[in-house]
Amino acid sequence: MNYNDTIIALATPSGAGAIAVIRLSGKDAIRLASESFKSVSGKTLGNQATHTIHLGHVLDGPRVIDEVLVSIFKNPKSYTGEDVIEISCHGSQYIQQEIIQLFLRKGCRMADAGEFTLRAFLNGKLDLSQAEAVADLISSDNEASHQIAMQQMRGGFSSEIAKLREELLNFASLIELELDFAEEDVAFADRTQFRELITRITFVLKRLIDSFAVGNVIKNGIPVAIVGEPNVGKSTLLNALLNEERAIVSDIAGTTRDTIEDELSIGGIGFRFIDTAGIRETTDVVEGLGIKKTFEKIEQSQVVVFLADGTKLDSETKIHVFKIEIEKVKNKYPLKPMVIIVNKVDQLDDSTISHLKDVLPELHLLSAKTGLGVEELKTKLLDFVNTGALRNNETIVTNTRHYDALLKAFEEIQKVQHGLDTDLSSDLMAIDIREALYHFGVITGQVTNDELLGNIFANFCIGK
Template sequence: MINQDTIVALATPSGAGAIAIIRLSGKDAITFADNHFKSVSEKKLLKQRTHTIHLGHIIDGKRTIDEVLVSVFKNPNSYTGENVVEISCHGSIYIQQEIIQLFLRNGCRMADAGEFTLRAFLNGKLDLSQAEAVADLISSDNEASHQIAMQQMRGGFSSEIAKLREELLNFASLIELELDFAEEDVEFADRTQFESLIERITFVLKRLIDSFAVGNVIKNGIPVAIVGEPNVGKSTLLNALLNEERAIVSDIAGTTRDTIEDELVIEGIGFRFIDTAGIRETKDVVESIGIKKTFEKMEQAQVVVLLFSAQEFKTESKRLKIEIEKIKNKFPLKPLLIIANKVDVLNASELNTLESEFENIHLLSAKTGLGIDELKMKLIGFVNTGALRNNETIVTNTRHYDSLLKAFEEIKKVQYGIDTNLSSDLMAIDIREALYHFGMITGQVTNDELLGNIFANFCIGK
């Protein structure tokens, strides 16, 4: 399945920059580079040691394209496990294309998306979960997602799965052996040890499956819908949280006609704040569309922030309580954070009355910044960051989550078989299925369709 041809691609983002890196990988990568590289010290790349860097020029016949630095990595000690050359050239788009086209004309092939990492996997440099973590690392946009991707790329998750699979495989071999000697009625697999292993696998699988709820949040961020009547300061609150003038602010009710989204990182966790168009009754057609979108965004959000003006409670207390109950009834499983904004205009007595009427209310002034930091801490409280702080394995990949669920179901069948003294041949079927799903995570069981789907989402050049 491993192609022996040499591939080439731009490894840095497309577009002009100070420096660009062009990567070649394959059996003849160093030969191709050597044919078009003229060292300032007359060195031949083929004779140089691995992991060395050389200054010179990329030439096309008698024409010099650019002065470059060429890094040489010889197999098997390279990212892909093949001969790899990285050419650091000036970042002109013209220069990038000239160098790439030069190698394409002279025997190289343009790399497919993720093909360098695919070759690393096929050559045994990475397992499949580590390869997927490479893509997660590239796309990580906050500290938490970066930490998890780094842990998985180093093999934290896959080593845990591989160890369980190896132990289960050993017992499976003994049970299969029993089937070969069925007529002698002998047991090679110690049932007590086997039951202990199944209990341990069940515990680990359950922990990993439960971690996906946190992992998915960390990887994709937490959508937070900021809702409330028009002109209560939703846009001002969004601007205060983001510390920039992202949303239009005015005294005219209904200024926000569409949802506005932006992201804030709090203690390494990404929050996507959505400022909506309000939830009042209106005959304005455009504003009605915005209100409809408000409910759609509340449905999509994991946390709902209900914002009202602190002045409203004096005359609108009953209506506000009805609105709170309406949201709680419509979204009973979503955390609801009730915020009274513009508290800077109230006196001490009014503030005490407000807090006594509305349980667990958060007092805030988006205009002055009062209560903003406390609000951020309440938001981070909705996320279980204990596993992250303790450096535990956290599952973020939907494919891994699906395989873990399927493996868990098979292990439960094995446990049932132990409890009911099921025959070895029937238990062996369930064990094989569990091993299959474990193997799907790390890549010990793969097919071309699976690999195509995974690596198609990579960027070209990685």
């Protein structure tokens, strides 16, 4: 791929709107823009200072395409590290295409997905983990995922990795030096300090690896399955949580034949609620398929909300059956947190409520119809997410590629630790250190290849 040419792409979403932004980047960006732009002030675009905006018209020969604002960013003080032009035009799709086609005829090339950010990486404006954070920032749909992406884009994660890599590299250099003087039996690397460094690296790697469990759910949302028998209020609860009529509510048992999903942000964390078909014995083929899918969704969820109709728990026998059903789900999915809810509490008297609390201490009482207890349920769901690291502004890993590299680096560091404990020879220990350095470098992009870059930037949107 030629990264020395000038590329162009629409930087705003496709479709009609009030305005659109068309971005050019490359050595000829300013010259090409100057040839097709006539400023209302008569100034020549190529002679203007960086980070300035100019009003004028884009011309195709004598024909005026649009009145626009042109922003100039001269290298190296631009997003890509190259000369960059951004044309803010009116949002007509016709105007957008006319401007883009004009510059394509003049020698620009349509940018590939993520190519602007790729050039920023290649020109040293961002390291690889920061570049990946750009994509995460664009796709962030709640406060927590936005906060993590912003921290990573500012270099919080990469600076922590870079510092560890630099310290390890210094010791690696000393150990390599020992190998050059192997016959003299000289020790250049202080083993005590080296042990301290390995201990510190081990601690940091463990923390980062453990943070992925939180980071992954924050980035992708937490799936919550709402399950129970038919007509206990599952769809009503989903509507109450979302504060809209998302699911059909009916007194007829078995109304929900398929799963219904929607998302909600609670405390800045994304939750994906799944309203499932009621679990019961049925001869209805379609309802049976819905129940089968219910168990599939429980399998995929990370939290289970088990719902019962409080008006039907009017005898010890029915309460006992309800407890058996709860135990069945718990035994089948022992690692999944479960919230046990008795719904329709607005129709229960105080003595019934008191008795239910006594026999089921973990019970959460709620009325999906009136909204009573819904906010408390949201708080309880949020408690399942360890947001302490987020509140303390600690580095949280959300990227699977980073997680994989950290695991491999940790494995090599463990080998180095074992080498220190067993007085392993420097030449063998140097191999493990080089491998650890390699995996650190993979995260930030100090070690890379075209295939890796292609895989990463293929997930970007065009124009970024």
